[in-house]
Amino acid sequence: MLSISRTLRYSTGIQKNGYAMALRMLSMYNINDDLYLCTDKPRNIEIDKKSLRFKQKRENTKPLVLMISWFYGQKHQINKYSQIYTDQGMDVLVGRISLVQFLFNIKSVERSGQNIVNVLHNNEHDYKEIFIHTFSAGGGMYGLCQKMMKKNLPKYGNIPNRVIGQIWDSVAAPRMTIVAIPFALYPNNTFMRSIVTALLWCHLKIYRALQPHYNELWENFCDNLAKTPTLIFASKIDPIGTIKCAEEVIGRWRANGVDVTYKCFEDSPHIKHMQKYPEEYMKYVHDHWKKLLNLRHSLLHTMGNHSSSHKKKSSASSSPTKTQTDSISPTKSQGMIRSPSGADFQDKTHTKFAPIDELAKLLAKKNESEGSGSGITDQIFTKYVFPNHPDLGMRLFRHFHTLSHAKTPHLGVTAFRQQCERFLSILDDSKVIETYVRIFCDVFYEENATKEGVKNLLKLSFNIAMANYLGEAHTCPYLDTTLDAVIGTCFFQEPLSVGFISRWLEENCPRIVIPVHRYSIHLLTTIKKDDDDSQSTSATSPSSVLPSQVLLSKLVAAVPSHWTLLYDTRLHGVGANRFLHHVLGYRGPTLVVISCRSTKDNSDKIYCVAAPNEWKETHLYTGGEDSCLVQLSPKFSVMEKGQKILYLNTHIRGYPKGFRVAVDPRNPIISVNEDFERVDIHSITHNLLNIEVWGCGDKTSRDVQLDIKKWQIKEAERQRTVKLTSAEWIENPDRYLLELGGRTQYNVDNK
Incomplete structure (x- = not known):
């Protein structure tokens, strides 16, 4: 001292x-x-x-x-x-x-x-x-x-x-x-x-x-x-x-x-x-x-x-x-320069973006035709712009209404145009995330965020992804469990500010909110108008929103366009040879989901290993910069990320065998033994319940892997039958083995 x-x-x-x-x-x-x-x-x-x-x-x-x-x-x-x-x-x-x-x-x-x-x-x-x-x-x-x-x-x-x-x-x-x-x-x-x-x-x-x-x-x-x-x-x-x-x-x-x-x-x-x-x-x-x-x-x-x-x-x-x-x-000076409906008189800039101008006129016309008076109300905005997600429409309109400091329940056409223009001008990802946290937590200044608001935002992102899912599944049985794990980790204490929650989301799951913004922008800017019946389009194109199959992919900041189940211990058996047979040769990013149970308190835990590159059996640590290890349950945590943290070895002598994730090779974070029966988390033994490997590349990656396997099968089949001449057969060790076994008569020409 x-x-x-x-x-x-x-x-x-x-x-x-x-x-x-x-x-x-x-x-x-x-x-x-x-x-x-x-x-x-x-x-x-x-x-x-x-x-x-x-x-x-x-x-x-x-x-x-x-x-x-x-x-x-x-x-x-x-x-x-x-x-x-x-x-x-x-x-x-x-x-x-x-x-x-x-x-x-x-x-x-x-x-x-x-x-x-x-x-x-x-x-x-x-x-x-x-x-x-x-x-x-x-x-x-x-x-x-x-x-x-x-x-x-x-x-x-x-x-x-x-x-x-x-x-x-x-x-x-x-x-x-x-x-x-x-x-x-x-x-x-x-x-x-x-x-x-x-x-x-x-x-x-x-x-x-x-x-x-x-x-x-x-x-x-x-x-x-x-x-x-x-x-x-x-x-x-x-x-x-x-x-x-x-x-x-x-x-x-x-x-x-x-x-x-x-x-x-x-x-x-x-x-x-x-x-x-x-x-x-x-x-x-x-x-x-x-x-x-x-x-x-x-x-x-x-x-x-x-x-x-x-x-x-x-x-x-x-x-x-x-x-x-x-x-x-x-909060003070801007209130002196606005109309009761929220138009900013000092904002002399008029939007040149035709879709927004058309949307404002259309909604005002719809509002008047349905007897709701002049301007644009929240019911009209939600009904014609966000019919499939009314909660998002109501919250977004309330956001526009609050920022415009309107004194009337409705927004004027000019005020609506100004707020849409400012909303569309948000380009930075961190600003987008903070804006949506404020919208869903109903805070517009320096108040604290709420668990319910953040959870509703994450659930909306999942629902938007599922609404554009081309398969049969539209829900996930583990949705609430996963969201509760994320919220529980994010709100480690209360209260927490909106800024802190926004930075946490940006650091740990940055791509979970951005698709919501893309979806909103898509609906605001793809309005269609017919002479007989003008209405907003609620259909979305695959390129404008996040194409995802499960919430897990977004939580680990991976956005696969096509997922394939490569390996599951419940379907393909337990063992290193089974893992290698089904995973090696897949030339694309993969997710390895490990379910285990602690031997101390019998608590179930789920971990996910994201590998951006093809798996290779080697004594060296591999993996690109996007490699990461994420704990999904009972809490959500990005445990490690970076390059050269993945390890897979089952044959090379003199080196540790098994599957590992580690920054320091002497102290791995997660280690699966070579028999794939036990997993150690921070040197604490857990019983391995299940391993799933999902291929996150495109269909071509899976086709290449299947072609390689077909070639390997044909090559093995070809090598089973070997044609030998009489001279070669006389010196072949297999002939002596047959004679020792008591078979002295055989057809040499067929050998």
Whole structure:
């Protein structure tokens, strides 16, 4: 354990443009090379260097401020922003990253991101709430932190839920590195900037893994797990944190339901907005804190006192034409610009998509002809668009109605058109999944998800697949059992946010919700109109929805077009030779379903092994990147996935025999012995009940396997009869065996 207490005292103030800030007592505690903690006064804080857990006595329960600095950010510069919060009794966790790390040492950057996540996770008992105030390249570091959280949502999923608000100052995309770094190093030297730009361009060409890494950080940053009110600062002349970057973030976050306030300055340099316009900057920070609904009254009061303590006005900020402001609140400001039927007057864009325009006019006409008045009602929408799945139609219409803020039970034609257009514009899979979770859980803002809503969504996906199934079976006897296993694993505790459930579905069964969206889009855009009787078509084409036979295939993220039962111990017998005979030679993806019973508590369990490639008997581990092991019952869990985790060997001596799934060959996750009578799960013995192998390739894969088997049978039959000459028969060992057996008379010519 390590205890560090270092107090910095500044005897003079800093004055710029008539703005004075006196830097008072500030205590800093070094956590490691990249992190330190700022407090308002000295405290005895013990820091566990391994877990990064703090042992301290706090006098309040105010939030922890996470502040990730820009490149070359010096402590005395960062502490100007930290003091805004330490003056109110809040602690500030400052994270820094060097340019050398960012360019040459990705592993070091990942360690820094993991350290930030560990501090936030392991100190929840002291800091129940988190506030984020980050600058420039800190957005990339925060994107890395989100990547770490998504990898282990059951452990870190609560961190985004603790975030109460965010401020992003001069946010810069990591992909802008080739532009940002030269300006940061030589802001006033064009010649040196061009040289550094050329060197960076060569560096990125040599180390090709960097650019995909930067792109991944930016995507994780834009896919923010924290849906709390956000304030973004930018400048028109900023070449690093450009307006384009800011507007991209704003557009994606607002589309995801985040309340974003945007402040664009006219002529402030990169990360120097507070230095040039201090009073305006502090005013926006103060106003942003007011918008946080769960902020305590005492905290609002102290923040107001801090903002009002700076009475000197900035000469540059006196002109109202210097800045541009855009502040939007989805629940308040948009309600002032809508008609009672939900039409958005400020949305001047008219859809050019003819099917949606035709659908809106048709439904309005049907509504009027059936005596339901003007506009479009939920009954008409469900009756003519979703006749086979009325629950989906009612929920989708309620979603449109809520987002349009309509005051009437019906939707106007314009409002319906606008909502359909926005619904069709959802292209990102993660946004699609979250949208449908909200629709089926009846939550449209920040409420928690419900088990019943998620289960209804999964069951709808199954029903849509079965409705387009070409075989005889239209249901599954294990449907409720499978869904209960999925829901029980997903809702490991309650309550859980919509964001967490959406990320869990995206990680564990990403293809189970997307077909529902395709089905909805298909029905909304394939309307047909006849002169005599206009009606919507409920038929679906096989290419527009998910062609599936059972829910299991979607749960393991496999979408087979044709399934064939290759092997079943109840039909073909138990044994390794039976398994090899029926499975080898099938040149397509397969699913191996293993049913077993524990010898300890007699509980039945079902596992599924997904093999994307042909099975081969070898002493090496095989399998492509899509190989995975999934537990289906009594709980649903993706136990392992990745390449080279599958093993099958029954003949090669000196190597383990049997069927295995393992990342570490010395410690297999699942192991079936060579007699196919026993299975070990994490070294715990289970009795093997049944093994099924399903071929998930097309019909050609099965035909090729059958042709190979026919050839093998013919070849074996051909080798049974061997024609020998008299000379060959005299020297043949079989002749001596026959004579020893007492048969001395035989027809040599027939041999």
